Amino acid sequence: MSCQVLSLVIPTQLQRVAHRVAHGALHRLFHTRSCLFVVLHIALQAAVFGEYTWEVFGYCWELQFPLLLLLLPYLLLAGNMGCFLLCSRANPGIITKSNHASLVKVYAYDGVMFQRGTVCPTCTMEKPARSKHCSVCGTCVHRFDHHCVWLNNCVGASNAAWFLLYLLSLTATATALAAITLSFLSHVVQLSNLLHSTYLDAQGQEHPVEIPFLVQHLFLTFPRIVFMLGFVILLTLVLGGYSAFSLYLAFTNQTTNEWCKSRRFGVSHHVSSQPPDRQVVYKNIYSKGIWRNLKEIFRPPTALERKKKT
Ligand SMILES: [Zn+2]
Numbered sequence: 153m154s155c156q157v158l159s160l161v162i163p164t165q166l167q168r169v170a171h172r173v174a175h176g177a178l179h180r181l182f183h184t185r186s187c188l189f190v191v192l193h194i195a196l197q198a199a200v201f202g203e204y205t206w207e208v209f210g211y212c213w214e215l216q217f218p219l220l221l222l223l224l225p226y227l228l229l230a231g232n233m234g235c236f237l238l239c240s241r242a243n244p245g246i247i248t249k250s251n252h253a254s255l256v257k258v259y260a261y262d263g264v265m266f267q268r269g270t271v272c273p274t275c276t277m278e279k280p281a282r283s284k285h286c287s288v289c290g291t292c293v294h295r296f297d298h299h300c301v302w303l304n305n306c307v308g309a310s311n312a313a314w315f316l317l318y319l320l321s322l323t324a325t326a327t328a329l330a331a332i333t334l335s336f337l338s339h340v341v342q343l344s345n346l347l348h349s350t351y352l353d354a355q356g357q358e359h360p361v362e363i364p365f366l367v368q369h370l371f372l373t374f375p376r377i378v379f380m381l382g383f384v385i386l387l388t389l390v391l392g393g394y395s396a397f398s399l400y401l402a403f404t405n406q407t408t409n410e411w412c413k414s415r416r417f418g419v420s421h422h423v424s425s426q427p428p429d430r431q432v433v434y435k436n437i438y439s440k441g442i443w444r445n446l447k448e449i450f451r452p453p454t455a456l457e458r459k460k461k462t
Pocket residue numbers: 272273274275276284285286290291292
């Protein structure tokens with residue numbers, strides 16, 4: 153009987169401990185500032201560029217690829233690292249007691265997503281319109297976009313431009329690496345006349361070379377290069393999609409936070425001043441046309457400018 157009790161009790165306790173440890177680790181990973189993702193980010197870049205420099209560059213050089221084309225990924229990497237440093241080390245727009253009075257005047261309250269008089273319980277200050285408290289950084293951030301674990305920093309009014317440039321340059325780097333590597337492999341296929349050859353299967357029968365055989369052959373000949381190519385193609389697709397989304401947000405003057413929140417409006421959200429059957433439809437009051445929206449990212453408005461215009 154006691155054995156049965158023990159076998160029931162210990163696993164439950166162990167489960168609880170394991171759950172607590174896993175929960176704690178996940179909390180530390182995503183809810184406290186940590187350099188882990190920054191280190192992973194740099195390690196992945198080093199691995200990809202190590203492989204590019206070690207093998208692809210040399211082979212392409214032998215195949216007489218233009219030098220400028222081969223140097224392009226390094227130029228893009230340099231630009232990307234610059235944006236990375238500027239974005240991750242910048243003050244995203246932390247709201248303090250001293251700048252609160254001026255930041256509160258920059259954007260108007262839309263009355264739906266941002267209500268006048270909402271106080272941040274942690275910072276004990278009225279939240280300026282478009283701001284949000286970041287639980288990771290423990291501060292309220294002006295024109296809060298999102299907290300980026302890869303940069304270990306918030307993206308807000310003051311570093312949104314660097315974030316956009318960082319994302320675009322990273323996408324361009326991945327695209328350039330994928331294009332050069334694909335071009336190298338297609339050169340190899342053309343030079344060896346592989347597509348017009350035949351191969352013998354296990355039964356000794358002759359077959360013309362098809363795409364699956366070609367990929368297998370290339371993987372066996374250049375395993376690291378094909379592996380890297382698969383990774384950078386995946387990266388190009390994911391980053392390309394994210395860049396397109398970020399550009400859409402920039403052109404329409406929305407932050408990621410506002411875009412996520414706006415999904416919730418127009419469904420079943422009611423404001424007490426309106427009849428309960430009338431739905432609140434969120435309208436973006438901050439958009440001023442594509443070019444002015446884009447300009448706002450690169451030159452965040454100040455309270456003074458808004459005063460001048462009104
Ligand atoms: Zn706050």
